[in-house]
Amino acid sequence: MIAAGHVVDIADPADPRLDDFRDLNSVDRRPDLPSGKGLVIAEGVLVVQRMLASRFTPRALLGTERRLAELGSDLDGVSAPYYRVEADVMAEVVGFHLNRGVLASASRATELTVPRILDGLGESATVAVLEGVNDHENLGSIFRNAAGLGVDAVIFGSGCADPLYRRAVRVSMGHALLVPFARAPDWPADLNMLRDAGFRLLAMTPDPAAPCLSEAMAGLSGGRVAVLVGAEGPGLQEHTMRASDVRVRIPMARGTDSLNVATAAALAFYERDRSRRD
Numbered sequence: 401m402i403a404a405g406h407v408v409d410i411a412d413p414a415d416p417r418l419d420d421f422r423d424l425n426s427v428d429r430r431p432d433l434p435s436g437k438g439l440v441i442a443e444g445v446l447v448v449q450r451m452l453a454s455r456f457t458p459r460a461l462l463g464t465e466r467r468l469a470e471l472g473s474d475l476d477g478v479s480a481p482y483y484r485v486e487a488d489v490m491a492e493v494v495g496f497h498l499n500r501g502v503l504a505s506a507s508r509a510t511e512l513t514v515p516r517i518l519d520g521l522g523e524s525a526t527v528a529v530l531e532g533v534n535d536h537e538n539l540g541s542i543f544r545n546a547a548g549l550g551v552d553a554v555i556f557g558s559g560c561a562d563p564l565y566r567r568a569v570r571v572s573m574g575h576a577l578l579v580p581f582a583r584a585p586d587w588p589a590d591l592n593m594l595r596d597a598g599f600r601l602l603a604m605t606p607d608p609a610a611p612c613l614s615e616a617m618a619g620l621s622g623g624r625v626a627v628l629v630g631a632e633g634p635g636l637q638e639h640t641m642r643a644s645d646v647r648v649r650i651p652m653a654r655g656t657d658s659l660n661v662a663t664a665a666a667l668a669f670y671e672r673d674r675s676r677r678d
Contacts, residue, residue: 406481407468413492418483420505421462424494424566431505438508441566442574444500445470450574452478456506462490463502471502480504508564512582514590517553518597520580525624526550526672527599531557531587531640532631533661539563540571541662542629547575549669550676551627554581557588557640559631588643591626595645599624603636603644604668606658610647613668617675627668632661 410418420431420439431437439459442451445467451458458480464487468475475482491497521527528551533539539561546554554563560583561568563576584590591601600623602616617625628644630636635658641647650659650667658664 406479407484408481409484411485411489413485413489417460417481418462418485418493420460421490421493421503422495425496440506440508440564440569440577442504442506442577443498443502443566443570445502447570447574447577448502448504449474451504451506451577454574454577455509456577457509458504458506461502461504462493464490467500467502512580514555514582514584514593517555517580517582518593521552521597521624523598523624524622524676525552525599526669526676527553527555527594527624527626528665528669529555529557529584529591529594529601529626529628530560530630531628531636532559532634533629534559534561535632536561536565536568537571538632538660538662540568540576542665543568543572543576543579545662545666545669546579547572549666550673551579551669554579555594555626556581556583557590588637588640591640591643594626597624599626600646601626601628601644602668603628603641603647604630604664605635605641605647605649606652607647607649610649613648613650613671616646616648617671620672621675625672627665627672629661629665629668 431439440456442448452474460480461482465484468482468484528546563581569576594601600620628636650664
């Protein structure tokens with residue numbers, strides 16, 4: 401359990417010690433804005449637990465007595481204070497009623513680089529490569545799918561949303577804090593780093609002329625694979641697809657040409673995971 405001296409009861413919502421959690425739904429004052437405090441906010445017991453297991457070290461926690469009890473031994477050795485409040489105080493601080501009852505804040509860790517991530521991957525690694533995925537819910541869902549389906553890392557190309565925005569972290573169920581990610585600053589030229597590291601680059605497309613995903617995955621079980629997915633609607637840019645090794649599609653029923661990007665990515669991750677298990 402967190403040390404008793406680190407549990408601090410607060411009754412005044414204006415207390416400055418709670419500023420890490422203030423105005424979470426504000427357009428311009430949110431503490432998770434990179435242009436402001438640039439904090440990472442974990443919301444709910446499960447997401448807080450995953451933050452505690454991640455490289456993002458908590459600065460403070462804010463929550464009710466019930467959530468403190470639920471976290472229990474997860475807080476062993478945590479030096480950050482737990483600000484214990486009533487639910488109405490928490491609602492006034494964050495700007496809305498928070499059913500999950502607990503938050504944790506952390507400073508942003510030093511960003512990983514693509515070479516550093518690639519150096520730590522195994523011979524049959526899988527990475528997801530995203531371009532133009534600018535919706536936080538889709539981004540969070542992709543991280544959750546990646547964690548559940550054996551993807552080792554996520555690489556961001558151009559135009560992607562912030563994976564550490566509160567909504568993305570929440571939708572990912574905290575996996576955005578655990579699955580390694582890095583940004584490719586020279587896009588799409590940095591795809592050559594993946595190819596040089598032995599990755600086969602598979603670009604997702606609705607093009608009916610492209611081979612089926614399952615066919616393309618056949619024979620790749622022992623090698624490295626990068627699955628490239630693009631923005632909702634336009635998909636991958638043409639120059640990005642030209643930089644890939646093969647274009648692949650998910651067979652669709654008549655009258656439908658594509659799926660939500662997070663769903664399409666999940667199917668690709670599943671097919672890759674299945675091919676490694678066969």
